[in-house]
Amino acid sequence: MADRITANLPSRDFGATEAFYARLGFTRQWRDEGWMILKRGALELEFFPHPDLVPGESWFSACIRVDDLDTLHTEWRAAGLPGDHRAIPRLTGFFQPGEAPRMFALVDADGSLLRCMGNGG
Numbered sequence: 001m002a003d004r005i006t007a008n009l010p011s012r013d014f015g016a017t018e019a020f021y022a023r024l025g026f027t028r029q030w031r032d033e034g035w036m037i038l039k040r041g042a043l044e045l046e047f048f049p050h051p052d053l054v055p056g057e058s059w060f061s062a063c064i065r066v067d068d069l070d071t072l073h074t075e076w077r078a079a080g081l082p083g084d085h086r087a088i089p090r091l092t093g094f095f096q097p098g099e100a101p102r103m104f105a106l107v108d109a110d111g112s113l114l115r116c117m118g119n120g121g
Contacts, residue, residue: 007062058111
């Protein structure tokens, strides 16, 4: 296996987190009472229990870099997540802050922010 690093994000409830990410094409790779790993192709997210987390106060985040950003956004948009900037969970449209790469954002049901951008940027 190649060297890698993965995001470690909080989950108030592993069952709810797994169901949310299943809508986005992730499947369970590992789960016990203290850890869960979900995978979608080469994308891998790891979760730890955080039952007292307040989603609106979460500061957890990760970057997801993919070869085909437009296809990922189209596939995730099909999950029907709201786009309202206050909603949790939510999926934004594309944006490009300053000199940063073009991206979109997903906020999961626990308030974690995933910045999604192309591998070239």
